[in-house]
Amino acid sequence: MDANLLRQSLRLGLSILITCAIAQHFQRITYLWYPLLAVITVVDDQDENSLQAARGRILGTAVGGLVTFLVHTILSGWIGILVSLLITIPVLRRMGWSSGLSTAVVVTVMFLGIDAYTKLNWSYVFNRSLDTLVGIAVALVMGRLLWPKNRLARMQELHQQLEASLQQRLEAHSAALMGEGPPPAAINAEAITRQLLELQRLINVENNLGERQARTLKRLRWPQRMSLWRCLQVRWLLVERLIQRVHQELGPNPLPELSHYLSAHLNGPGAPAEALRLESSGSALALPQRIALEEQVTRFQRLIRSQQLLNRVQP
Incomplete structure (x- = not known):
């Protein structure tokens, strides 16, 4: 229940x-x-x-x-x-x-x-x-x-849930691209969108309550976090589709370059932010597909790094 x-x-x-x-x-x-x-x-x-x-x-x-x-x-x-x-x-x-x-x-x-x-x-x-x-x-x-609503705590909870989902997906894709496991199931885009919509709604409610609440939101950098999540959502779903296509075309054949790049975010915001390069991978990827992967995954990784840097900033 x-x-x-x-x-x-x-x-x-x-x-x-x-x-x-x-x-x-x-x-x-x-x-x-x-x-x-x-x-x-x-x-x-x-x-x-x-x-x-x-x-x-x-x-x-x-x-x-x-x-x-x-x-x-x-x-x-x-x-x-x-x-x-x-x-x-x-x-x-x-x-x-x-x-x-x-x-x-x-x-x-x-x-x-x-x-x-x-x-x-x-x-x-x-x-x-x-x-x-x-x-x-x-x-x-x-x-x-009786159970008064704490919007700030709920916002932080949603933020952490989204981060955990993102990390789990990247870990699963990274392992599959290394040939260490099966690819994950298709992403549940509806659940991610629902969480982001709730997060945006809570921010709007808190922002409309008065100047004090609005200042608290700015101090905790929630407008910046929400803006990053909106960008991340679009890039996340696009990268998921591209990687799922890689799994389908390459099958059990590993793609270690992409695997290492996806797992680099686990090292924290100090991880390298250079662009992804798949020229030397020796894979059977078509040129347009390789270019799309390099561009979209690079942008995706940089957004993740920005999110991590923002999380480290003390309010």
Whole structure:
């Protein structure tokens, strides 16, 4: 079972249980679906779990309720919902409360979707907004207490996983080209792309949280790392295809020059960065294939060396 899915399910279940317990104890929440929908919305979106994001959610929800109340006195139905959203969304973005957009939209739709919404009054708006804020508060507290997300640690974990995958692939290819083992199976490009997309998403979220988080990212050189990984991904997949073709054409015949060049990165960033030369290999490779290998593998190796040098830089 996916550990992250299990944690998310437990977090959601406990948040709903506590919200229902609060509603049962105080007996002031008339419509339980308001706080429960808020719980589901907030727990499902836990990327921004800072205090600033929590404040944005609370204030954004309050603004959404206020705008909806004012609009319903003029317009009704879906037109009223549309106009409310056209006012609410720019206001929240202008005030820096974008984290409250999801719950503000929920409040808008539910307020104008109730039976006899033309009788909407200040008492209803205040009480239902307060009910929604109860659900938001419970979800935010549970999100910070139960397995809070550490984006920087997750980014480092993804970075190390990608490096380990790269090293394993190069070691396997190097051994096969030396005639010491079978060639590895085709690379799983989908898994690599998925990890890189998650890494980019985490960087974007962290960068949008404020100046302090953005400075931390720059200090740890995450924008540079991500830029290198984007270049490495393209070159990595291209080199994999070229080497797989070499395995198919040469079979068990070794190609030690290419093997030594691929394994050179294991010596660390001090490894030589000169261009690959296969003229004296005596292999049966066609000239265009040899030129493509020399050029692409050389660029690939230099990108790996740049990544290693960047890893050695102390923040």
